Amino acid sequence: MNTDVYKESPVVHQPAFIDGHSVEIPILKVLQQDGTVYEGAELPEIDQESATKIYKTLAFHRVLDERMVASQRQGRLSFYMTALGEEAASVGGAAGLKPQDMIMAQYREQGALMYRGFSLENFMNQMFSNEKDLGKGRQMPIHYGSRELNYMTISSPLATQIPQATGYAYGQKLQGLDAVTICYFGEGAASEGDFHAGLNMAAVHRAPVIFFCRNNGYAISTPADEQYAGNGIASRGVGYGIKTIRIDGNDILAVLKATQDARTYALAENKPVLIEAMSYRLGAHSTSDDPSGYRTREEEAKWQAHDPILRMKNWMLANKWWDEAQETTLFDKLREEVLAAVKVAEKIDKPPVEDLITDVYDEPPTLLKAQLAELKVHIKKYPEAYPFTAGRIK
Amino acid sequence: MAQMNLLHAINNALDIAMTENERAVCFGEDVGHFGGVFRATSGLQEKFGKLRCFNTPLVEQGVIGFANGLAAQGSVPIAEIQFADYIFPAFDQIVNESAKFRYRSGNEFDVGNLTIRTPYGGGIAGGLYHSQSPEAYFAHTPGLKVVVPRNPYQAKGLLLASIRDKNPVIFFEPKRLYRASVGEVPLEDYQLPLGKAEIVTPGSDITLLAWGAQMEIIEKAAEMAAADGISCEIIDLRTILPWDIETVVNSVTKTGRLVVSQEAPLTAGFASEIAATIQKECFLHLESPIARICGMDTPYPLSLEKEYVADHLKVYEAIKHSINY
Ligand SMILES: Cc1ncc(C[n+]2csc(CCOP(=O)(O)OP(=O)(O)O)c2C)c(N)n1
Ligand SMILES: [Mg+2]
Numbered sequence: 001m002n003t004d005v006y007k008e009s010p011v012v013h014q015p016a017f018i019d020g021h022s023v024e025i026p027i028l029k030v031l032q033q034d035g036t037v038y039e040g041a042e043l044p045e046i047d048q049e050s051a052t053k054i055y056k057t058l059a060f061h062r063v064l065d066e067r068m069v070a071s072q073r074q075g076r077l078s079f080y081m082t083a084l085g086e087e088a089a090s091v092g093g094a095a096g097l098k099p100q101d102m103i104m105a106q107y108r109e110q111g112a113l114m115y116r117g118f119s120l121e122n123f124m125n126q127m128f129s130n131e132k133d134l135g136k137g138r139q140m141p142i143h144y145g146s147r148e149l150n151y152m153t154i155s156s157p158l159a160t161q162i163p164q165a166t167g168y169a170y171g172q173k174l175q176g177l178d179a180v181t182i183c184y185f186g187e188g189a190a191s192e193g194d195f196h197a198g199l200n201m202a203a204v205h206r207a208p209v210i211f212f213c214r215n216n217g218y219a220i221s222t223p224a225d226e227q228y229a230g231n232g233i234a235s236r237g238v239g240y241g242i243k244t245i246r247i248d249g250n251d252i253l254a255v256l257k258a259t260q261d262a263r264t265y266a267l268a269e270n271k272p273v274l275i276e277a278m279s280y281r282l283g284a285h286s287t288s289d290d291p292s293g294y295r296t297r298e299e300e301a302k303w304q305a306h307d308p309i310l311r312m313k314n315w316m317l318a319n320k321w322w323d324e325a326q327e328t329t330l331f332d333k334l335r336e337e338v339l340a341a342v343k344v345a346e347k348i349d350k351p352p353v354e355d356l357i358t359d360v361y362d363e364p365p366t367l368l369k370a371q372l373a374e375l376k377v378h379i380k381k382y383p384e385a386y387p388f389t390a391g392r393i394k
Numbered sequence: 395m396a397q398m399n400l401l402h403a404i405n406n407a408l409d410i411a412m413t414e415n416e417r418a419v420c421f422g423e424d425v426g427h428f429g430g431v432f433r434a435t436s437g438l439q440e441k442f443g444k445l446r447c448f449n450t451p452l453v454e455q456g457v458i459g460f461a462n463g464l465a466a467q468g469s470v471p472i473a474e475i476q477f478a479d480y481i482f483p484a485f486d487q488i489v490n491e492s493a494k495f496r497y498r499s500g501n502e503f504d505v506g507n508l509t510i511r512t513p514y515g516g517g518i519a520g521g522l523y524h525s526q527s528p529e530a531y532f533a534h535t536p537g538l539k540v541v542v543p544r545n546p547y548q549a550k551g552l553l554l555a556s557i558r559d560k561n562p563v564i565f566f567e568p569k570r571l572y573r574a575s576v577g578e579v580p581l582e583d584y585q586l587p588l589g590k591a592e593i594v595t596p597g598s599d600i601t602l603l604a605w606g607a608q609m610e611i612i613e614k615a616a617e618m619a620a621a622d623g624i625s626c627e628i629i630d631l632r633t634i635l636p637w638d639i640e641t642v643v644n645s646v647t648k649t650g651r652l653v654v655s656q657e658a659p660l661t662a663g664f665a666s667e668i669a670a671t672i673q674k675e676c677f678l679h680l681e682s683p684i685a686r687i688c689g690m691d692t693p694y695p696l697s698l699e700k701e702y703v704a705d706h707l708k709v710y711e712a713i714k715h716s717i718n719y
Contacts, residue, residue, distance in 0.1 A: 078519050079519075130697075138521065138695055138697070139696060140519075140521045140696060155523070156521075156522070156523035156524070157480060157482070157483075158452065188452040189452060191451035191452040191453045192453050192483065193453060193483060194483075219424075220423070221428035221449075222423065222424055222428075222449045222452070226426075226449045227451050227452065228451065289431075293429075294427060294428045350698070351697055353701055355698065356692060357690070360691070360693065367661070367691060368690070368692065375690070375701060378707070378711065379701065385700075385705070388697075388700070389701055
């Protein structure tokens with residue numbers, strides 16, 4: 001047994017309980033809301049071109065979220081989740097990585113996928129569960145995934161991706177790849193057992209994984225102060241022996257800086273990093289939720305003043321990398337494009353009935369083939385009851 | 395009597411249980427102030443205080459582990475798992491702990507006061523992870539009771555019985571019916587028996603058996619069959635474990651035919667257990683093979699949900715097939 005850890009402890013002879021809040025955790029802030037950089041702040045690697053790409057991704061994110069909530073209200077879409085007010089966490093995180101790095105997200109990180117270049121059509125096809133969806137129309141809206149873009153398909157059961165990210169990163173290390181894994185999760189999901197399993201194994205087995213916690217203050221209706229009693233999620237990283245940083249999640253430059261540095265460190269040392277990004281879920285949990293049942297308008301208004309997209313815009317304007325005319329043109333164009341894409345995607349056919357039995361295994365077993373054959377006979381008998389598939393059965 | 399939907403009936407049962415016993419405690423994710431994502435615990439925190447109705451951190455294994463400890467101590471935990479699809483992190487606590495607490499200690503300790511409520515089932519465009527019917531996993535675990543109500547009246551009476559029962563009970567609530575199913579429910583306290591099936595409609599030609607939301611489906615199929623002159627005896631199993639073999643045996647002995655229908659996939663579902671037992675008990679009375687009309691052996695789909703489910707048309711076809719065998 002390695003007893004070095006005990007040797008490091010100073011010996012005392014009076015009981016000395018350590019206070020549960022004794023770990024002090026600073027918060028990294030680079031950019032102020034008015035667009036000026038804090039004095040002495042260390043900037044991430046960024047130039048006009050990369051900044052413009054980030055900003056355009058943020059704009060696309062905002063517009064897509066707005067439009068899809070509207071589509072859901074009009075009854076065109078069954079379900080949606082926005083990331084209103086916390087877009088910087090996912091977009092900035094992806095921007096701080098390389099395309100070969102794996103992204104394992106929770107569900108509110110569509111921004112990372114946008115940054116990687118997932119097309120508007122792909123977003124739409126997934127949300128409308130049509131036959132062009134990469135996921136074959138099998139999961140609820142917003143459960144995106146793309147092998148090409150190294151974005152692991154979303155799974156609804158919370159926190160399951162956390163120990164998986166550790167394993168994925170360990171595999172990257174074994175192969176000696178120039179690649180890390182970033183794992184996103186909410187402060188609520190961090191209560192699950194899988195969180196603890198994932199962080200501990202990453203520390204013990206030295207996996208190059210960046211754990212990125214979006215602490216947005218709520219898990220559906222449960223406020224963070226009913227979720228945990230410690231100093232946020234960051235204090236837990238320290239407990240597992242993981243290098244940890246807390247940042248302002250609405251500060252795109254802080255997100256970018258922390259992720260860039262975390263990547264360098266994870267790769268060089270083969271060790272995990274924990275980033276806790278402090279933010280606020282400005283929107284409802286999902287389109288099935290109404291926050292007025294558990295929080296006040298005043299509280300929301302307070303956070304509206306910390307809009308991460310406006311903050312970046314102010315910085316871009318101050319740098320003369322962007323102007324109001326470009327702003328108007330961009331948003332108008334995005335709105336038109338999204339609207340047009342909705343109209344196309346909602347008219348595309350549902351997946352064929354054969355898709356019911358594929359991918360359960362690599363090859364459908366005999367019993368499943370028999371079940372499909374029986375189903376087809378049944379559908380032909382009652383075609384009006386199965387309008388999406390009846391006409392297409394051979 | 396009052397008109398209630400299934401959620402109101404559950405809320406009303408919880409209110410009665412918490413009023414009657416001050417050691418009864420309701421908790422789970424978003425269960426406190428907000429009253430749960432489906433609002434089944436609405437108003438309970440206001441009425442009984444934060445010590446007896448509260449939000450837990452987001453950890454199902456914690457929710458049930460905590461509930462096991464609370465029950466062992468003699469309190470009456472009523473734990474909510476937000477969706478049955480998310481019960482699996484708590485599988486160890488339920489299967490290895492709740493179910494075996496009494497047996498392994500020689501009855502020194504038990505968690506008989508425990509009730510776990512959880513919404514289950516499909517038909518809400520929920521896809522893989524908001525549609526599952528996992529009752530069979532738990533039916534495979536001696537020591538648990540597994541209960542599924544079909545309407546508001548049943549929900550209130552069965553939930554009160556589950557809370558008062560001296561064994562750990564998993565109470566699966568058909569979420570598709572939460573608001574859709576409305577009926578007359580007595581305001582006063584009453585209980586319906588666990589372990590007893592109910593003959594909902596007597597009939598003579600064939601027995602139809604289901605539980606929970608699937609009851610609506612077999613009733614609709616029975617209406618279609620009635621138009622063909624077929625008389626269906628419709629049974630609601632109500633308790634999956636331990637199940638009421640006698641009622642089903644008596645019915646099948648009379649009709650000679652059985653169709654069992656469940657939402658869950660066919661293979662190793664509870665319908666299979668029923669079919670095996672009934673073919674043994676009623677072998678010489680059977681006029682046709684027992685039919686199981688179930689979900690397909692795949693994860694629960696989204697866009698092809700209509701095709702996948704065991705709907706009334708598939709049950710109707712099975713009835714005709716059995717009669718014409
Ligand atoms: C294992 C599991 N339990 C419960 C849920 C239901 N659920 C979905 S999202 C959510 C809250 C998650 O909160 P958080 O992790 O803080 O992420 P946020 O929604 O704030 O982005 C809950 C309870 C689930 N999906 N999986
Ligand atoms: Mg959260």
